[in-house]
Amino acid sequence: MKCAVCRGPAVIDLRRHNANFCADHFLRFCRDQVARAIDNHAMIEPGDRVLVAVSGGKDSLALWDVLLELGYDAEGMTIGLGIGDYSAASTEAAVAFADQRGLTLQRVDLREDYDYDIPTASAVTNRVPCSSCGLSKRHLIDKAALDGGYDVVATGHNLDDEAAVLFGNVLHWHTEYLGRQQPTLAERIGRPGSGGERRVFPRKVKPLVRLAERETAAYCVLRGIDYIVEECPMAEGNRHLRYKEALNAVEAASPGAKQAFYFGFLDRAASRFASDADGADGELRACGRCGAPTTGDVCAFCRLLDRVAGHDPVPVELVRPRRGGARRRKSRTKARS
Amino acid sequence: MRVLLRNPRRELEVDGPLSVGKLLRQLDLNRESVLVVRGDTLVPGDAVLADDDEIEIRPVISGGADPMGPP
Numbered sequence: 001m002k003c004a005v006c007r008g009p010a011v012i013d014l015r016r017h018n019a020n021f022c023a024d025h026f027l028r029f030c031r032d033q034v035a036r037a038i039d040n041h042a043m044i045e046p047g048d049r050v051l052v053a054v055s056g057g058k059d060s061l062a063l064w065d066v067l068l069e070l071g072y073d074a075e076g077m078t079i080g081l082g083i084g085d086y087s088a089a090s091t092e093a094a095v096a097f098a099d100q101r102g103l104t105l106q107r108v109d110l111r112e113d114y115d116y117d118i119p120t121a122s123a124v125t126n127r128v129p130c131s132s133c134g135l136s137k138r139h140l141i142d143k144a145a146l147d148g149g150y151d152v153v154a155t156g157h158n159l160d161d162e163a164a165v166l167f168g169n170v171l172h173w174h175t176e177y178l179g180r181q182q183p184t185l186a187e188r189i190g191r192p193g194s195g196g197e198r199r200v201f202p203r204k205v206k207p208l209v210r211l212a213e214r215e216t217a218a219y220c221v222l223r224g225i226d227y228i229v230e231e232c233p234m235a236e237g238n239r240h241l242r243y244k245e246a247l248n249a250v251e252a253a254s255p256g257a258k259q260a261f262y263f264g265f266l267d268r269a270a271s272r273f274a275s276d277a278d279g280a281d282g283e284l285r286a287c288g289r290c291g292a293p294t295t296g297d298v299c300a301f302c303r304l305l306d307r308v309a310g311h312d313p314v315p316v317e318l319v320r321p322r323r324g325g326a327r328r329r330k331s332r333t334k335a336r337s
Numbered sequence: 338m339r340v341l342l343r344n345p346r347r348e349l350e351v352d353g354p355l356s357v358g359k360l361l362r363q364l365d366l367n368r369e370s371v372l373v374v375r376g377d378t379l380v381p382g383d384a385v386l387a388d389d390d391e392i393e394i395r396p397v398i399s400g401g402a403d404p405m406g407p408p
Contacts, residue, residue, distance in 0.1 A: 001381045001382070001383045001384070010381050011378055011379040011380070011381055012379050012381055013381050013382050013383075020381065023378065023379075057399055058397070058399070059399070160398070161400075164400070212369075213397050213398065213399065214369060214370070214371075214372060214397045216397075217372055217395065217397040218372055218379055221372065221374055221377070221378070221379055221395075222378065222379065224377065229343050229344070229395060229396070230343070230344060231344050231396075231398075231399060231400075232399075232400075235399075235400050238400060240400040241398060241400040244398050244400060245367075245370070245398070248367050248369040248370050248398070249367065251369045252367050252368065252369050
């Protein structure tokens, strides 16, 4: 197998591109794909300060590395989720990446800073862990970006992530989500509370949408980036993973199917759902507790804190899902006095 | 050859020589979902693995909460 560019020995075959690459030309291919996504979807302007949401996994570390290689001013932020050994190892990978390169990495720890963690939140609210996890990440990353004066938040969503989300949204016809499933979400300016106009949500971008996750993992291996290979124990068997498996089965039989599905949606269908997304956005006001933008009196993050902060920690083992996505059992929890 | 599998972590002994493609089919693995790693580099699908090789078959699928979802 030979590299499509230099005819040297190839290390990876990309069937969706009908091409093989040596290590050097594969790394160049990845950078070119990210640069093209940034350009096509107006993600990052020259001089922008970028905050990268870093989990310690392959996608976020590959993203941070590529953005730096492309010359962007990119700093990182990582959140300690309190998911046992998995979170400890994830944070360790993120910190090691930053330390080895002398990069700025902001750190927030849910247990230390907000007196809860994801297993406890899942047990107390009796909802899937990804629900409180996503809510916490969105709130804290937005807050860090706005407080720190970053122009844009970059996340490591790849082609497989976006195709799986699209698949789920189509299966259930979540038209308001289809209307906002874009690689770039524009910042929102609002006038919450008594102050003047201000930025209430930062611009959010997904520069890896042109790379499959097999490619971001390969990028990390070839760049010598140590990332956490283990899967989140609380995501095991969730719907998102099942959609990915289904799409990969299609991809194996029909290379290029995932990119045709996702980019076909962006080119020919997404705009048809834009009005559904607009209708889902209510008028924003300032949260009475933290000042974050919300459509109610208190934002969803503060309502979560009201329910879960101060509870005795619930071990991961009590709330991690069985295969198939079902939770083990409802855990008994009590508030600490 | 010694084959390291992840999630969950376990090791297998498989007789070589054997191509990567055949090994993945033998283990019933989708090539879209894994990488084959030998040392610090990747092994492409048509490469032949020797009987004394040590390789890792690394899963690439990850999933979880979406930090970009609706506010």
